[in-house]
Amino acid sequence: MKPVFFIDYDNTIFSHQTWSIPESSLEALIRLHEDGYKIALASGRAFRSDSLPEEFHGRFAPDCLVSSNGAIIEIEGKLIHEKFFDPELQTRILDYVVEKNYCLMSGYNGKWVTSNLPRFREMASNKQRRLMPESGEAFRALYHQRVPSMFLSDTPEAIADLQAHFPEIKLLYMGDNLGGADIIPRENGKVKGAQRILDHYHTTFENCAAIGDSMNDVELIEAAGFGVAMGNAMPNVQARADYVTADVDHDGLAQAIEAAKKHFAD
Structure with missing residues (x-):
C-alpha cells in the first residue's frame, strides 16, 4: 500500500501565529487524500471523529486519529483503543x-x-x-x-x-x-498509537511519513521511514529528522508532503 502519513496538528497544520490553518496546508491535505494516501492526525489534543477542527468540515477528514498522544486511536471512524490516567x-x-x-x-x-x-x-x-x-x-x-x-x-x-x-x-x-x-x-505516546494503525493496515514504520514540530513528535519522527520537522520546530526535533521543511506559515506542510512523496517514489 501507499505510505501512511502521520501529521501533527498544532504548529504543523494549525498556526499559532495566525490562530488558523493556512490555506496551503489544507489544500495539501486534500490533494494527499485524493492521491490515495492514508492520513492519520497525530496530536496531543483529544480529537475525536465527531470533534475535528471546524476548518476541516466539509473539506477534509483524516482516515485515522492518534489523539492525546496515543491514548485515543480511531481508524476510519471507529474507536479501537482508549487509555486513561490511573x-x-x-x-x-x-x-x-x-x-x-x-x-x-x-x-x-x-x-x-x-x-x-x-x-x-x-x-x-x-x-x-x-x-x-x-x-x-x-x-x-x-x-x-x-x-x-x-x-x-x-x-x-x-x-x-x-x-x-x-x-x-x-x-x-x-x-x-x-x-x-x-x-x-509513561506507557503512552504517538509511536504506540501509530503502531496500532500500521498493524491495522498490515504495514510498517518503514512505509510511513511523520511530520511534526515538538517533543511529543520526536519518537514518531525517528521511527518513520521518512521523518520531517517543521521549520518552526525545536532545534533538537529538527536535528533528529530526515528532512526540515519551511515553517507552518510559509507553506511548510505542503513542502513536507511533497518531499515525503518524492522520498517514497525514488
Missing part, C-alpha cells in the same frame, strides 16, 4: 500542582479547566486567552473525571520538577513558541 496517579498529580501553584490545564465534557487561573492569565498569549478556562469547582471536578492527558502550562522549571516527582509520567515540552508540556502516562 485515577490514583491522576489525583496525586492534581494535588501536587495545586500545592505548588502550578498552572495545569485539562478538558472534560466540553469544559476547559485550570488549576491556577491567575497564572494562566499571566502566561498565556492574547490568542490563547480566547480559550479562557474555568477554575474553582470546575477544576475540582477534574478529580472525578477520566482523562487521557493533561497539559502543564508553566515554566521549564515547573515541567522539570513535575517530571522528577512523577517518574510514572512523561512531560513532553512544546517548545518556546507554544510553551508548556503535555502530560501523559
Whole structure:
C-alpha cells in the first residue's frame, strides 16, 4: 500500500501565529487524500471523529486519529483503543500542582479547566486567552473525571520538577513558541498509537511519513521511514529528522508532503 502519513496538528497544520490553518496546508491535505494516501492526525489534543477542527468540515477528514498522544486511536471512524490516567496517579498529580501553584490545564465534557487561573492569565498569549478556562469547582471536578492527558502550562522549571516527582509520567515540552508540556502516562505516546494503525493496515514504520514540530513528535519522527520537522520546530526535533521543511506559515506542510512523496517514489 501507499505510505501512511502521520501529521501533527498544532504548529504543523494549525498556526499559532495566525490562530488558523493556512490555506496551503489544507489544500495539501486534500490533494494527499485524493492521491490515495492514508492520513492519520497525530496530536496531543483529544480529537475525536465527531470533534475535528471546524476548518476541516466539509473539506477534509483524516482516515485515522492518534489523539492525546496515543491514548485515543480511531481508524476510519471507529474507536479501537482508549487509555486513561490511573485515577490514583491522576489525583496525586492534581494535588501536587495545586500545592505548588502550578498552572495545569485539562478538558472534560466540553469544559476547559485550570488549576491556577491567575497564572494562566499571566502566561498565556492574547490568542490563547480566547480559550479562557474555568477554575474553582470546575477544576475540582477534574478529580472525578477520566482523562487521557493533561497539559502543564508553566515554566521549564515547573515541567522539570513535575517530571522528577512523577517518574510514572512523561512531560513532553512544546517548545518556546507554544510553551508548556503535555502530560501523559509513561506507557503512552504517538509511536504506540501509530503502531496500532500500521498493524491495522498490515504495514510498517518503514512505509510511513511523520511530520511534526515538538517533543511529543520526536519518537514518531525517528521511527518513520521518512521523518520531517517543521521549520518552526525545536532545534533538537529538527536535528533528529530526515528532512526540515519551511515553517507552518510559509507553506511548510505542503513542502513536507511533497518531499515525503518524492522520498517514497525514488
